[in-house]
Amino acid sequence: MLVAERRALILAAVIDRGAVRAADLAQELGVSVMTIRRDLDQLEIAGELSKVHGGAISTAHLDSVRGLEPLPSLKAERQPEAKRAIAAAAVEFIEDGMTVAIGAGTTTLELAKLLRGRQVSVVTNSMAIFALLTDPGETILNPAAVQLTGGQRTPSDALVGPLANAALERYRTDLAFLGVHGIDPAAGMTTPNLGEAETNRKLLDTARTTVVLADHTKYAEIGAHLYATFARVDRVVTDAAIRPDHRRALAAVVDLTVAEGMNR
Structure with missing residues (x-):
């Protein structure tokens, strides 16, 4: 799988689910957690998502960043x-x-x-x-x-x-x-x-x-x-x-x- 294709799948998962875990993505895509983390780093730099502890969230779900309490x-x-x-x-x-x-x-x-x-x-x-x-x-x-x-x-x-x-x-x-x-x-x-x-x-x-x-x-x-x-x-x-x-x-x-x- 090409890097661009993998990152497109990661971004699609984030948009669809709102939040994803690096470990889950690694298992789904058949790569290491470290590879997923590098992908998340690049997607965050591009402004496509926001990294949080253990994974990432879509930019539409920034209320759930670790340390912030989402509204009820x-x-x-x-x-x-x-x-x-x-x-x-x-x-x-x-x-x-x-x-x-x-x-x-x-x-x-x-x-x-x-x-x-x-x-x-x-x-x-x-x-x-x-x-x-x-x-x-x-x-x-x-x-x-x-x-x-x-x-x-x-x-x-x-x-x-x-x-x-x-x-x-x-x-x-x-x-x-x-x-x-x-x-x-x-x-x-x-x-x-x-x-x-x-x-x-x-x-x-x-x-x-x-x-x-x-x-x-x-x-x-x-x-x-x-x-x-x-x-x-x-x-x-x-x-x-x-x-x-x-x-x-x-x-x-x-x-x-x-x-x-x-x-x-």
């Missing part, structure tokens, strides 16, 4: 079926009578939607989840059973900082469900936002059992700030599109639930 409306468009599958698997761990902590994120928002009619109490630092659960038109939960922390608002509609952290220190929950920007067997669970990392740790501290919800695209992504090692997390729930080698790597370091056959 944009994140919600990514992997919607996978997120719903993960939420459906995760809700099976919730029993009536429990108090659960739910962190901010589009996957955790899908989980909150499944609590309609359940006899549970919720503590959250997510403005979107609080609005959903307490909306009179939705009647998902009794508003009195939902508590929102105070704090400073992040681009992902999370409330973080000293006020949120102080509030969470007063709660004890049965389960904590958190989303994640990146999950890596070596690096752990990470986020681009320092305040969100600190508040996520406080959410974990409230709970007897902790669960991280991560769709397959989050694997090997590494944000700037660690919020939990695998020793701190009891379970990870992901979707069936996760690659077999990624699945094995995660299963080696944490109890793993895969929402088999639920994402289409």
Whole structure:
């Protein structure tokens, strides 16, 4: 394959998918990861794409550059079926009578939607989840059973900082469900936002059992700030599109639930 042809295929993949991983491209095109990285370097110089940790994104998706938090409306468009599958698997761990902590994120928002009619109490630092659960038109939960922390608002509609952290220190929950920007067997669970990392740790501290919800695209992504090692997390729930080698790597370091056959 000519270099120009290979780079044209790489660019087509970036435009079609919005984001690509160097390792995936290397496997698809039958070349080394180093060759793909050199191609990405040249395509970035030409202004065709932007390199990020582990791969590249189209210039129309610069909001997802490592270290920047995409807007919730944009994140919600990514992997919607996978997120719903993960939420459906995760809700099976919730029993009536429990108090659960739910962190901010589009996957955790899908989980909150499944609590309609359940006899549970919720503590959250997510403005979107609080609005959903307490909306009179939705009647998902009794508003009195939902508590929102105070704090400073992040681009992902999370409330973080000293006020949120102080509030969470007063709660004890049965389960904590958190989303994640990146999950890596070596690096752990990470986020681009320092305040969100600190508040996520406080959410974990409230709970007897902790669960991280991560769709397959989050694997090997590494944000700037660690919020939990695998020793701190009891379970990870992901979707069936996760690659077999990624699945094995995660299963080696944490109890793993895969929402088999639920994402289409």
